[in-house]
Amino acid sequence: MRNGRCYSLDCHAGHSGTRDAFGRRVVHVSFGANANAMKIDVVQVCRRPPWPFWAVLIVLVWMGLGAAAVLLMAHLDRPVELCLIRRCTGVACPTCGFTRGALSFLQGHVVRAWLYNPLLFSVLGLFFAATAVRVISARSVRISLTGTERLIAWILVFALFLANWAYVIFYVG
Numbered sequence: 408m409r410n411g412r413c414y415s416l417d418c419h420a421g422h423s424g425t426r427d428a429f430g431r432r433v434v435h436v437s438f439g440a441n442a443n444a445m446k447i448d449v450v451q452v453c454r455r456p457p458w459p460f461w462a463v464l465i466v467l468v469w470m471g472l473g474a475a476a477v478l479l480m481a482h483l484d485r486p487v488e489l490c491l492i493r494r495c496t497g498v499a500c501p502t503c504g505f506t507r508g509a510l511s512f513l514q515g516h517v518v519r520a521w522l523y524n525p526l527l528f529s530v531l532g533l534f535f536a537a538t539a540v541r542v543i544s545a546r547s548v549r550i551s552l553t554g555t556e557r558l559i560a561w562i563l564v565f566a567l568f569l570a571n572w573a574y575v576i577f578y579v580g
Contacts, residue, residue, distance in 0.1 A: 449547075508527075
């Protein structure tokens with residue numbers, strides 16, 4: 408993908424229809440009678456997401472640290488504390504419970520994994536579902552919001568973040 412255009416063979420660049428500024432095929436779906444309301448577009452995209460190298464590197468480093476923690480826990484027969492915020496303050500951080508949840512998920516305990524950090528595992532589930540749809544169908548969903556809708560969305564995201572953090576502090580600890 409260069410300059411917003413896909414040059415790989417797995418894209419469907421030959422299709423005709425409505426296209427956006429980058430040449431991607433667009434299907435428009437609008438909600439409400441107002442033309443300025445939220446719009447959801449199903450866009451034709453490359454099957455392979457353009458992930459930046461640094462993001463892939465961060466995920467690989469996190470996975471390496473998690474594997475090292477599992478090996479240390481097995482060797483020392485005691486839990487290893489990975490969270491620096493919890494170690495320094497004694498309060499669980501918003502992502503506390505994710506390593507335990509990932510280990511539970513790998514052992515086949517999906518509900519227990521979700522209970523360790525519900526928001527994080529829900530977002531990851533949506534991410535993997537969206538990536539699977541993109542790889543399988545070469546389509547992606549693009550949501551266009553007005554300024555007010557964007558503000559409401561950010562307030563909801565912040566409220567969900569705080570509610571999840573309170574859950575992690577009081578129930579997962």
